[in-house]
Amino acid sequence: MTVIVAESHYQPPNQLLTTLGLSLATFMRVLDTTIANVSLPTIAGNLGVSYNQSTWVITSFTVCMAISLPLTGFLARRFGEVKLFVWCTLLFSITSMLCGLSESMGMLLLFRAIQGAVAGPMYPITQSLLIAVYPPEKRGMALALMGMVTVVAPIVGPTLGGWITDSYSWPWIFFINVPIGIFASVVIGAQLAGKKEITERPRVDYVGLIALIVGVGALQIVLDKGNDADWFHSPFIVLMSIVAVIGLIVFVIWELTDREPIVDLRLFRHRNFSYGTILLILSYSTFFAMGLLLPLWLQRTLHYTASWAGLAGASIGIMPVLLTFFVGKYAPKTDLRLVAAAAFVVLGLTCFAQSHFYVGIDFMHVALVRGFQGLGVALFFMPVLTILLSDLKPNEIAAGSGLSTFLRTLGGSFAASITTFVWDRRAVVHHAQLASHITPYNPTARDALEKMGQGGHAQRAMEILNDEITRQGFQMAFNDIMHVLGWVFIALIAVLWLTKPPFHAKSNARAAPVED
Template sequence: MSSNASFTPPSLLLSTIGLSLATFMQVLDTTIANVALPTISGNLGVSSEQGTWVITSFAVSNAIALPLTGWLSRRFGEVKLFIWATILFVLASFLCGISTSMPELVGFRVLQGMVAGPLYPMTQTLLIAVYPPAKRGMALALLAMVTVVAPIAGPILGGWITDSYSWPWIFFINVPIGVFAAMVVRQQLKARPVVISRQPMDYVGLLTLIIGVGALQVILDKGNDLDWFESNFIVIGAVISAIALSVFVIWEMTDKHPVVNLRLFAYRNFRIGTIVLVLGYAGFFGINLILPQWLQTQMGYTATWAGLAVAPIGILPVLMSPFVGKYANKVDLRLLAGLAFLAIGLSCFMRAGFTNEVDFQHIAMVQLFMGIGVALFFMPTLSILMSDLPPSQIADGAGLATFLRTLGGSFAASLTTWIWIRRADQHHAYLSESITTFDPATRDTLSTLGGAGSRAYAQLDQVLTSQAYMLSTVDYFTLLGWGFMGLMLLVWLAKPPFAAKAGPAAAGH
C-alpha cells in the first residue's frame, strides 16, 4: 500500500502531527460549540431549540459525506483528498465565524460537516500506510487518544473562548491549525504513490440518502415550532422522507456498488453491535448537549465553568484506554460493554437526583464516574460488531457503523432538546396551576419577592421556570438511565467469539 520504509523518524513524527491535528480539529468541532449554544442563540436572536441546528446541521452533513470517502479516495488519491478536505474545512470554519444570522451559520456548518467527512477515515488510512506493521498499533492508539482528548478539550476551550473573546473564535481557531496540518501533510506525503481507479458512483443511493435523511432532520428540527403533524410542511416532509428512505433501502439492497452496504445487517454481531453503538452514542451525545445548556441557562454557570464541569468525563478514558486495548480480548467483550452501559446508566440516575442546589464538585464527580463507562464503551462495541464480518467487508462495516453513529448523534441532538424543553413547559404549566394568591405559602413568597407587583410575579415565574427545567432534567436522565440498562441486556444477544478479523478497521470511533 505504501513504501513506509522510506519514512525516517522525523518524517513519521511530522506526518503523525499533521494527520492527528486535522482529526483533532474535526472531532473538536463536534463538541466545542455545545457550551457556546446559549451565547450563539442569544446573539443571533433564536431560541435554544433552534440553536441546536448548529450541532445537527454539522452532524447530518458529516454523516452523509462519510459513505463517499472510499469512492473519493479511489478517484482522487488519499493524500490529495485529505489535503483538500482540510483546506475546505478551514474555509468553511472561517465562513462560520463571519456568519451574521442563523441561516448563514447553519448553511456554512452543513458545508463544514460535508468536507469534514473524509478527515478521520483518511487520517486512519494514512497512518496505517506510513507506519511499519510493527508500529501501527502505536499509531492507532495515538489516534484513539486524540479522539478522546478532543471532546474533553472542546467544552473547556469553547467555554473559555466564548467568555474571553466571542463565539466566532470557536470557528476561527481552526484556521491556523488546519493550514499547518495541510502544509505538513503535503510536504511529508507528496511523494507517496497514488493509485487511482474509476469505480461507478451510486448516484441513486446517494441522492435518496440525502433527500431522506435531510428531510427527516428538518422534521426533527422544525417539528416543535410548527406543532408537528398539524403543519402541512411537516406532513409533506414526512412523506418525502419516507418515500426517499424506502427507495434508498430497496436500491441499496440490489445495487452492485451501493454507497451504503446494508447487506451487512445479515450478520448477527454486526446487527447487534451497531444497534448498541448507535443508541449508546446517541445517549452519550444527548448528555453532552443537555448538561452544558442546563448549567448555563438555569444554574447561572458561565460557558467556561460549564465546560469545566462536564470535562472530567474524559479523564478516565485517557488513562484507561491503553489498558482496555491491551487486555480487552482476555475477557468477554459483552461483559465490558455491559459494564460500560451500567456505569453510564448509573451516572444518569445520579444526575436524576440533582436539585437546583447541586454544587460544581458533585456535577464534576458524576462526570468523572461516567468516564468509566465511556472508556469501556467504544472499543468492545466496535470489536463485537466487526467480529463476524468477512475480512473483505471490514472496511464497509466500519464505514456503515460510523455513518449510523454520526447520524444517531444528530437525531439525538434534536430529540433530546425537544424532549427537554417540552417536559419543562409541561412542568411549568403544572406548577403554575398549583399556585394561587389565596395560598399562604404563595403570599409569603410574593412578600419575600417584594409584594404582589409585576416585578414580584416576574421573579416568581423565573423560580417556576428554573424548577420546571430541573424537573425536566430529572425526567430526561431517569429515562436515559433505564435506556442504558436496556442496552446492558441487549449486548448479550451477540455471540462469541469476538476475535478481530482485521485490526485497523476497528480502531476508529
C-alpha cells in the same frame, strides 16, 4: 500449492508523527461540530441576522456532513484512502479560512456547507488509516485514541469557542483550523506516500446518490429545526418529513438491489458489524443526550453561566485522557464484551446518580459525578469500535467505518431533538402537578403566600412562586430523563452478548495468495 500471506501493516517512516497528524485532524473535525454553538449570538449580531437564521451555521454543516459520511467507502475506492484524507483535510482548512473571512450570512453558510461535506469522510478514513499503520497487537491502542478524541473534542469545543469569541472575535473559531489542517495534511501526505493502495473506477450510482442527498438532507433539517418550529404543527416540518421518508425508502430499496450501490448496505450481513453498529448508535445517542441535557440543565435550572456549565461537565474528559494507554494496551487481551459491559454499568450508575440531582446541588458534586462517568467513557469506545469492525473484510473497513459513523451521527441528532422535546414536555406536566397543590385549602401554600405577600406584594409573591414551580418542574423532568437513560445503558449489556469473538480490527492491507 497456495498459501496466504499473514496480515501485515504499513510501517510509516515515523509512526508517532503519523499518529499525531491523524489525531490532530480528527480532533479539529470533531471540535468543529460544537465550537460554533456558543458563538451564534455574536455571529448573528455581526452579520445582521436573527438568532434563528444564525442556527443554519450549525445545520448546514451537520446536513452536508451527514450526507457525505456514508459515501466514504465509495470515495476511498475511487481515490484511495491517503489521497482522500489529505484532500479532505486540506479543503477543510481552506473552507475554515473562508468561513472566517465571510462578510454575509449567505457566504458563511455556503462555506460552512462545503466544510461539512469534506468533514464527513475524515473521521472514518482516519480510523481506517490508524488501523493500517499499527500491528495487530497495537490496534486497540489506536482505537482507544480515537475514542478519547471523540469524547474530549466536543467538551473542549463550547468552552474554547466561548473564550475565543469573548477574547478575540468569532472568525478565529475557524481560523485556528488552518495551521492544524495544513500540518496534518502535509504530514500524512509525506508519511503515507509509500502506502500501496488499489483504486477502482466504480460506476456512480446517481439514483442512490440523489436519494441519499434528498432523504438524509431533509431528515437532518427536520431534526435540527423541529423543536424551534414546534414539530408537526409547522407545514415546513411536515413537508420535510414526507420528503425524508420517501427519499430514505427509495434509497434503501435501491441500494439493496443495485449491482454497484454507492453505499454498501450489504455490510450488515456481518454479524458483529450489525450488532456493533446497533450498540454504537444506541450507546452514543444515550451518551450524547446526557451530555446535551446537563449544560442546559445547569444554565436553565441552576442559573450557571455558559462557562461554568462547561467547566462542571468538563471533568468527564479526565479519565479518558489518563486511561487511554492502559485501555488500548490491556483491553484487547480480555473479552471486549466484558470491558464494554463494565463501561455501560458505570455509565448507567452515573445516570442514576444524576437522576437524584436537585436544585440546591453544589458544583463539586456535579463535577465529581461527571468525572466518575469518564471511567465509563474511557472503557466504552475502543471495545465497541473493535467489535463492529472485527468481521469486516480488509477492503470493507473504510466503508463500514463511514456507514457506522453516519448512523451514529444520525442517532445523536435524533437524541438531541427527542431529549430537548421530552424535557420541555415533562417540565410542563410536572409544573401542572405542582401548581395543582397551590390552593386556598392547602395550609402550607396559603401560609407561604401570605408571608411572601406581606406589604401589598401579593402579585409579586405569585410570580416568584410560579418561577420556583417552573424551576422545580424542569428539575423533576431532568431526573426523569436521566433515570431512563440509565436503564438504556444497562439494557445494552444484553445486546453485547449477541456479538461473537474473536474481536480483532483487521488491517486494510490485503492478503495475497502465493504460489509454491
